[in-house]
Every structure is written in C-alpha cells, then in structure tokens.
Amino acid sequence: MDRTSVPTIADMTAQGVTPEVLFWVGCAGSFDDRAKKITKAFVRILNAAKVKFAILGQEETCTGDPARRAGNEFLFQMQALQNVTVLNGYGVKRIVTACPHCFNTLKNEYPALGGTYEVLHHTQFINALMKEGRIKVEGGSFKGKRITFHDPCYLGRGNNEYEAPREVLLKLDAALVELKRSKQNGLCCGAGGAQMFKEAEPGTREVNIERSEEALGVEPNVIAAGCPFCNTMLTDGVKHFNKEGEVRVKDIAELVAEAGEL
Amino acid sequence: MGIASIVFILLVGAASWLFARNIMRVRRNILLGKDEVINDRPGERWAVMTRVALGQSKMVVRPIAGFLHIIVYAGFVIINIEVLEIIIDGIFGTHRVLSFMGGFYDFLIGSFEWLALGVWVACAIFLVRRNVIKLKRFVQKELDGWPRSDANLILVTEIALMSAFLLMNAADWTLQQRGDEHYIAAGAFPVSSAVAGIFSFSAYSSGTLIAIERVCWWFHIIGILAFLNYLPYSKHLHILLAFPNTWYSKLKPKTEIGNMDRVTGEVKSMVDPSIAPPEMAAPRLVAGHEVTDRFGAKDVFDLSWKSLMDAYSCTECGRCTSECPANLTGKLLSPRKIMMDTRDRVEEVGKVIDAKGKWEDDGKSLHTRISDEELWACTTCNACTQACPVNIDPVNIIMEMRRYLVMEESKTRPALTSMFNNVENNGAPWAFGPDKRLDWTEG
Numbered sequence: 001m002d003r004t005s006v007p008t009i010a011d012m013t014a015q016g017v018t019p020e021v022l023f024w025v026g027c028a029g030s031f032d033d034r035a036k037k038i039t040k041a042f043v044r045i046l047n048a049a050k051v052k053f054a055i056l057g058q059e060e061t062c063t064g065d066p067a068r069r070a071g072n073e074f075l076f077q078m079q080a081l082q083n084v085t086v087l088n089g090y091g092v093k094r095i096v097t098a099c100p101h102c103f104n105t106l107k108n109e110y111p112a113l114g115g116t117y118e119v120l121h122h123t124q125f126i127n128a129l130m131k132e133g134r135i136k137v138e139g140g141s142f143k144g145k146r147i148t149f150h151d152p153c154y155l156g157r158g159n160n161e162y163e164a165p166r167e168v169l170l171k172l173d174a175a176l177v178e179l180k181r182s183k184q185n186g187l188c189c190g191a192g193g194a195q196m197f198k199e200a201e202p203g204t205r206e207v208n209i210e211r212s213e214e215a216l217g218v219e220p221n222v223i224a225a226g227c228p229f230c231n232t233m234l235t236d237g238v239k240h241f242n243k244e245g246e247v248r249v250k251d252i253a254e255l256v257a258e259a260g261e262l
Numbered sequence: 263m264g265i266a267s268i269v270f271i272l273l274v275g276a277a278s279w280l281f282a283r284n285i286m287r288v289r290r291n292i293l294l295g296k297d298e299v300i301n302d303r304p305g306e307r308w309a310v311m312t313r314v315a316l317g318q319s320k321m322v323v324r325p326i327a328g329f330l331h332i333i334v335y336a337g338f339v340i341i342n343i344e345v346l347e348i349i350i351d352g353i354f355g356t357h358r359v360l361s362f363m364g365g366f367y368d369f370l371i372g373s374f375e376w377l378a379l380g381v382w383v384a385c386a387i388f389l390v391r392r393n394v395i396k397l398k399r400f401v402q403k404e405l406d407g408w409p410r411s412d413a414n415l416i417l418v419t420e421i422a423l424m425s426a427f428l429l430m431n432a433a434d435w436t437l438q439q440r441g442d443e444h445y446i447a448a449g450a451f452p453v454s455s456a457v458a459g460i461f462s463f464s465a466y467s468s469g470t471l472i473a474i475e476r477v478c479w480w481f482h483i484i485g486i487l488a489f490l491n492y493l494p495y496s497k498h499l500h501i502l503l504a505f506p507n508t509w510y511s512k513l514k515p516k517t518e519i520g521n522m523d524r525v526t527g528e529v530k531s532m533v534d535p536s537i538a539p540p541e542m543a544a545p546r547l548v549a550g551h552e553v554t555d556r557f558g559a560k561d562v563f564d565l566s567w568k569s570l571m572d573a574y575s576c577t578e579c580g581r582c583t584s585e586c587p588a589n590l591t592g593k594l595l596s597p598r599k600i601m602m603d604t605r606d607r608v609e610e611v612g613k614v615i616d617a618k619g620k621w622e623d624d625g626k627s628l629h630t631r632i633s634d635e636e637l638w639a640c641t642t643c644n645a646c647t648q649a650c651p652v653n654i655d656p657v658n659i660i661m662e663m664r665r666y667l668v669m670e671e672s673k674t675r676p677a678l679t680s681m682f683n684n685v686e687n688n689g690a691p692w693a694f695g696p697d698k699r700l701d702w703t704e705g
Binding site for chain 2: 073158185192
C-alpha cells in the first residue's frame with residue numbers, strides 16, 4: 001500500500017473532486033499495529049469496488065469518545081467541535097468508519113454540536129457494496145469454515161445493527177455459528193467505556209477471558225469482529241488459552257479482502 | 263347503616279388518605295432531581311409503555327420467571343375487579359352485589375379463582391427460587407438484610423391474600439349449598455369448592471362458616487389496603503411506576519450519551535475569545551435549599567428526575583447485574599446496587615426534609631454509598647439497560663457520577679489521566695502525534 005491509494009480530502013478538494021464517502025480511520029485504525037491491518041483491508045475493498053473515498057489524514061483527530069466516557073466532557077467537546085469544524089469545512093455528508101465507537105459518536109453525538117452526517121459502519125458499507133454488485137466475493141478460503149461473530153456493543157445494542165455483519169459473513173459461504181450470548185444479549189469484550197485505556201478494576205477474571213472462552217467453546221475456525229478494540233481483547237483472550245494456532249480473530253473487512261483476494 | 267359498614271368506610275378512607283400522602287412524598291423526592299423535559303415522540307412512548315409495561319415484553323426474555331410473573335401480574339390486575347364488589351358490599355352491607363350479572367358473574371368469579379390459585383403457586387415457586395434454590399441474583403450481597411426480607415414479605419403477603427380469598431369463597435360456597443338466607447347462590451367456585459372439600463367445611467356449623475367467611479373477607483380487604491400502603495416503602499412500588507417509567511424511557515440509541523450544553527458554551531468561548539463564556543446558572547431552590555449547578559452528579563439533586571424515578575421503579579430483580587460483564591467477572595460494580603443506593607439516598611434526603619422542613623446538608627452524598635471502584639468498572643456496554651424489564655438506565659447515573667469525579671474533583675484512574683493528556687496533546691488516546699497518523703499508508 002502506498003500514499004497514492006489513500007487520497008486525503010484536502011488533495012481531492014484541491015483537484016475539485018468531491019468524494020463519495022469520507023473514510024474515518026480512527027485512532028486505533030491509524031496507530032494500533034493490529035488495527036492498521038483492518039484499515040488496509042478496508043482500503044483494498046474500497047479500491048476494488050472503485051469507491052471514490054477520501055480520508056482526513058493529519059486533520060483527523062480523536063472523536064473524543066474515550067474522554068466523554070471517562071467523564072471528561074470538556075475534552076470530548078474540544079475534540080468534537082474541532083472535528084465538526086473540519087468536517088463541515090469540507091462539506092462532508094457521508095462518513096464510513098471501521099470503529100463502532102467512532103461510528104456511535106459521529107452518528108449520535110455530533111449532531112448536538114452542529115455536525116450531522118450520514119454515518120455508516122464499515123460492515124454496513126461492505127454489505128451494501130456486495131448487494132450492489134460492486135464487489136464480488138465468493139467463499140474462497142472461508143467456504144464451509146466455522147465463523148462466529150462477536151457483536152460490538154456500540155454497533156449492536158447501542159445502534160441496533162446486528163444483521164449487516166452477519167449478511168456479509170454468509171456471503172463468504174461460511175457456516176455462521178452463533179454464540180450463546182449474541183445480538184441483544186452479546187457480552188462485552190471488556191474494552192468499552194474507556195476501559196481500553198486503563199487497567200480493569202479488581203475482580204476474579206478479565207472480561208475478555210470470559211468472552212474468549214465462550215467464543216472458543218463453539219469451536220470456530222475464525223472469531224469475526226467488527227471493532228478494533230474487540231479485536232485486541234479477543235486476540236489476547238485466544239492467546240490466553242493458547243489457541244492462536246487454531247483460531248484466528250479477524251475483522252469482517254479482513255475476511256472479505258482475504259476471500260476476494262483483494 | 264351497620265357498624266361494620268361505618269368501620270369499613272373509615273378504613274378505606276384512612277388507607278386512601280395515607281396512600282395519597284405517601285405517593286406525594288415519593289413524587290416530591292423524585293422531583294428533587296434536575297429538571298429534564300421528556301415529551302418528544304409521544305406516539306412511540308405510548309407504544310413502548312404498552313409493549314414493555316402492559317405487555318411485559320422484556321419479562322418473557324427469561325421464559326420461566328416471565329411466565330410466572332405474568333400470572334401474578336394478571337392475577338393482581340384482574341382480581342382487583344373483585345375489590346370493586348368488596349367495596350360496594352362493605353359500604354352497603356350487601357353480599358355479592360354484582361351477582362345480578364348471572365352467567366357472566368359466574369365466569370368472573372370462576373376465573374378469579376383460577377388466577378388466585380395461579381398467583382398462589384407462582385409466589386410459592388418464587389419463594390423457592392429465592393430461599394431454597396438460591397439463584398445467584400437473589401442472594402448477592404446488596405440484597406442482604408432488608409431487601410431480602412422485603413422480597414419475601416411481599417411473596418408471603420400475596421400468598422396470604424390469595425389464601426384468604428379462596429377460603430372466603432370456600433365458606434361462602436358451602437353456605438350457598440345449604441341455602442343460607444344471606445348467602446344467595448351466585449358465582450362459580452371451581453377452586454374453592456375443592457378447598458372446602460380439603461378442609462371438610464361441610465362438617466362445620468353454619469355459624470363457624472360465617473365466621474370464617476367474615477374473617478377472611480376482612481383479612482382480604484384489610485390486607486389489600488395495608489399492602490397498598492406498603493408499596494411506597496418497598497421495591498414493590500414497581501407495579502405502579504413501571505408504567506410512567508417506561509413511558510419516559512430513553513428512546514435515543516442506547517450508547518448515545520447526552521450533551522452537556524453548558525460545557526459547549528465554555529468550550530466555544532475558550533476556542534474563540536470573542537464569544538462570551540456562558541453565565542453561571544442561578545442556584546436552584548430545592549426543598550428550601552440552594553443547589554448550585556455543578557458538572558456531573560455529586561448527589562441526587564444533580565441527577566435528572568428520571569434517574570430518581572428509575573430508582574423508585576427498581577424491583578431489585580437483578581437481571582441487570584446478572585448480565586453485567588463487570589459483575590460477572592467479580593468486579594464490585596452491580597447496576598442493581600447503583601439503583602438501590604440511589605433510592606436509599608433519595609429516601610435519606612427525603613427524611614431530612616420531612617424532619618426539618620427543608621434540606622440541610624448532612625455531609626453525605628451519593629458517593630458515600632457508591633465507590634469510585636464501582637463507577638470505574640463500567641464498560642458502558644448497556645447489557646443492564648437491555649436486560650431491565652422496566653427500562654431503567656443505570657449507565658446514566660454512572661456517567662454523571664464519573665463526570666463529577668473528573669470535572670469537579672479531578673479524581674480519575676492514572677491511566678485515564680495519561681489518555682486525557684494524549685488526546686489533548688496528540689489528538690489520539692495514545693502517545694502518537696498527528697505526524698504519525700498517515701504512517702499506516704506506507705508499507
């Protein structure tokens with residue numbers, strides 16, 4: 001991957017081109033080594049589908065989600081107002097992001113601060129691309145493989161999106177195996193509410209171990225995630241049970257890119 | 263009018279007056295909270311109330327408890343039609359005044375009897391679940407002491423009321439069989455006729471049976487009036503508050519956190535000096551006490567009145583806690599305890615107001631009951647709000663209390679302070695500057 005395959009909105013605007021959608025990369029997607037792979041997989045999908053997208057690049061900054069959830073409303077609003085100014089400055093109408101936390105904040109919390117956009121989670125976006133026939137992926141390496149999906153709280157319970165990620169997985173001809181606690185009853189990975197950035201409070205067990213144990217219990221080949229934080233938590237959990245050789249934790253975007261050899 | 267009628271009228275009057283007074287006290291306590299206007303999307307609100315409170319849609323997510331609860335719920339709603347007749351009979355000294363309805367009356371009394379039996383059995387099973395099987399959510403430590411007794415007392419009272427109702431009918435039915443003058447043949451008694459058989463009522467003298475019938479009649483109605491007045495002191499208040507509480511449900515996406523408009527004003531003036539900072543809101547007069555506007559919640563005055571209604575609506579079933587990832591992994595946090603602590607604190611504040619005529623600071627707050635450790639264990643996953651059968655929102659209280667800790671007391675977890683610094687300085691929660699933000703595109 002090189003810079004040319006990832007245009008920034010500043011460059012595009014300078015060329016007089018309006019992107020079809022803004023890809024909000026998010027901090028995890030930009031800086032976390034594991035999440036960067038998800039970002040790249042999603043970019044490969046966007047390019048394969050010939051989506052005219054752009055990123056904010058260095059003008060992107062944290063949505064403020066962890067600050068707000070950790071009680072720092074000032075910091076949240078400083079971030080949010082700055083982002084709204086940038087997004088409105090470019091006349092952004094439509095945003096896609098691979099992070100359910102960014103998704104929730106941009107979609108639900110920015111309107112109160114003057115930023116109203118159509119915001120999509122990348123699983124919704126990929127699902128739409130597939131339905132429109134803009135990308136064609138046939139099962140390939142995942143045909144018949146047992147895949148289980150861990151619902152991110154901020155996508156599922158938070159925003160009532162349970163089907164888009166599942167529809168994408170079914171298009172991979174995979175055998176979708178549901179966890180006992182799924183959809184509305186999905187168990188958190190343990191990272192939400194700014195927990196990602198702190199040690200867990202004292203307890204008998206880590207939340208991600210509890211969840212990973214449940215996921216490993218259905219004997220999947222792949223645990224599919226739709227959130228960079230869930231991905232980290234579950235990857236750590238699978239390692240805790242020494243199962244990283246047999247069970248892979250993959251984002252939906254990575255599975256699609258891999259299946260379609262994009 | 264006989265002496266019994268006069269005693270009856272006085273009893274009903276006194277009980278109604280007491281109940282009204284207590285409900286007004288609960289209402290006053292709820293309104294100690296911050297003002298919040300909740301009246302958007304009324305159509306949707308009525309639909310949520312109908313589905314969730316009236317239709318018990320979230321109860322049946324757990325089929326066994328849900329089914330049993332619906333029997334008790336339907337039993338109490340429907341059997342209370344009987345109370346109407348009891349009140350008329352009590353005032354005028356009549357007996358089964360509504361029996362002129364004939365076949366329909368038989369149907370009513372017959373269905374009351376089956377429901378009464380159903381309630382009796384369901385409550386007995388509930389007692390077993392709590393005290394014999396000891397389901398985890400019924401023995402967790404926040405229920406130690408009064409809450410556990412409260413739960414058992416409610417179940418035992420319901421069983422006693424249903425027993426009195428069925429024994430009363432059993433005696434009545436036996437007397438009807440004998441053609442007693444006062445006990446005209448009316449109603450169908452599918453359950454109590456069997457009860458009469460079990461207790462061999464046919465062997466009793468009519469005088470004894472009349473005594474049993476009268477004692478049970480009085481016990482039943484006095485029991486109901488006493489129970490009514492017990493509600494405002496008990497978790498059982500949910501039978502009333504479930505309805506308004508679901509009407510005022512959060513309709514926004516579960517993970518959306520409300521904006522603090524005052525902060526918006528301050529941030530805007532920090533960024534652009536030409537914008538004047540917002541004026542401090544004038545202190546709010548609550549129960550004769552000036553409450554200054556603060557960031558987040560230190561005490562119940564700083565929470566929305568809806569959070570306080572949530573607290574009074576909680577029946578401590580613990581479904582929230584049994585789904586909470588923090589609680590499941592041994593952390594101190596229990597969403598149910600958050601609600602119980604909030605209610606206990608409002609009650610505590612209410613008692614001071616009752617005693618002194620106005621609120622005087624007692625040196626305590628919500629934070630006296632709810633520790634920082636509990637607050638920092640929440641992942642905001644909303645499993646609790648999803649699980650709650652009456653749409654209570656513990657996350658909102660947790661968030662408001664976190665806001666107070668951070669913005670008023672500068673109390674947080676060290677790692678979160680680093681995260682704040684990173685966001686502030688680098689625009690990311692980690693120590694990577696904006697110059698690194700595009701590094702992923704290379705290679």
